[in-house]
Amino acid sequence: MKHAYVFPGQGSQFPGMGKNLYDSNPKAKELFEKANEILGFRISDVMFTGTEEDLKQTKVTQPAVFLHSVIAFLCAEPAAKPDMVAGHSLGEFSALVANGTLTFEDALRLVFIRATAMQKACELQPSTMAAVLALDDAKVEEICAAVSAETGEVVVAANYNCPGQLVISGSVKGIEVACERMKAAGAKRALVLPVGGAFHSPLMSPAKEELKAAIDKTTFSVPTCPVYQNVVAKAVNDPAEIKQNLIDQLTGAVRWTQSVQAMVADGATTFTEVGPGKVLQGLVVKIQKDAVVNGIN
Known part of the structure; x- marks a missing residue:
């Protein structure tokens, strides 16, 4: 009976996020102020009083979700003790602070570099993502491959969120064609998402070099417990491997379904989501019906 701690990504942000933490916990306040200093602007003000639109910019969203998650984890009472993350x-960056691989400060710097590099990559080519519901993973992959081969456009499976829910990523034209074909193949929905780019696709390649350079200069410690990384969907403990998987994640798929299945196979019975929203709690239950899920936000 092991306890897994899981951390949400972009899309979980909401206006006012983290404000209760800041107001009620001196340690949280100190960490938010340290973050403002590291980033060179008051991200706490954007989180607490900014609009939905303000929070949507990738370079704000990513550090904001990271801060909410990590500060909630570090201020949890009694102290959170994960068996796996x-x-x-x-x-994944929040998870690496939780298991001691990265310091709070180093992880925040990497998240900001990643977010800025991704935003730049998004501006190079019009690209987007779409959610495909109730279609077999293999069928989704097959259609993506066919559309890419026939049109020369980039279309790939990007997020394996839970059985029957897959997000595809690519050029605007490629995604449009793929969505039509997904519906024709029996998908309940194939819906273009309001995102600014093709995350977890080859179109993020321009961001890779910048992130790699920053990761290469950062100290990664041996973790206190394994991290189940998106691109490999299995337990990883080796700092060099963790680094490489983080770099590959920019252009590789988020294998969330497979990661949760691997955690369950390795003994996870309870999953605690730490950070804004409850998205991952919902996904975990769809992947593993009898898992115990809860949240710290």
Whole structure:
């Protein structure tokens, strides 16, 4: 009976996020102020009083979700003691603070570099993502491959969120064609998402070099418990492997379904989501019906 801690990614943000933490906990206040200093702007003000629109910019969203998650984890009472950790996309950086691989400060710097590099990559080519519901994973992959081969556009399976829920990523034209075909193949829905780019696809390649350079300069410690990383969907303890998987994650798929299945196979019975929202709690239950789920936010 092991306890897994999981951390959400982009899309979980909401206006006012983290304010209760800041107001009620001196340690949280100190960490938010340290973050403002590291980033060179008052991200806490954007989180507490900004609009939904303000929070949507990738370079704000990613550090905001990271801060909410990590500060909630570090201020948890009684102290959180994970047997294993995982994070959805950006949430992987939060997970790496939770298991001692990265310091709070180093992880925040990496998240900001990643977010800025991804935003730049998004601006290079019009690209987007779409959610495909109630279609077999293999069928989704097959259609993506066919559309890419026939049109020369980029279309890939990007987020394996839970059985029957997969997000595809690619060029605007490629995604449009793929969505039509997904519906024709029997998908309940194939819905273009309001995102600014094709995350977890080859179109994020321009961001890779910048992130790699920053990761190479950062100290990664041996973790206190394994992290189940998105691109490999299995337990990883080796700092060099963790680094490489983080770099590969920018252009690789988020294998969330497979990661949760691997955690369950390795003994996880309870999953605690730490951070804004309850998205991962919902996904975990869809992947493993009898898992005990709860949240710290």
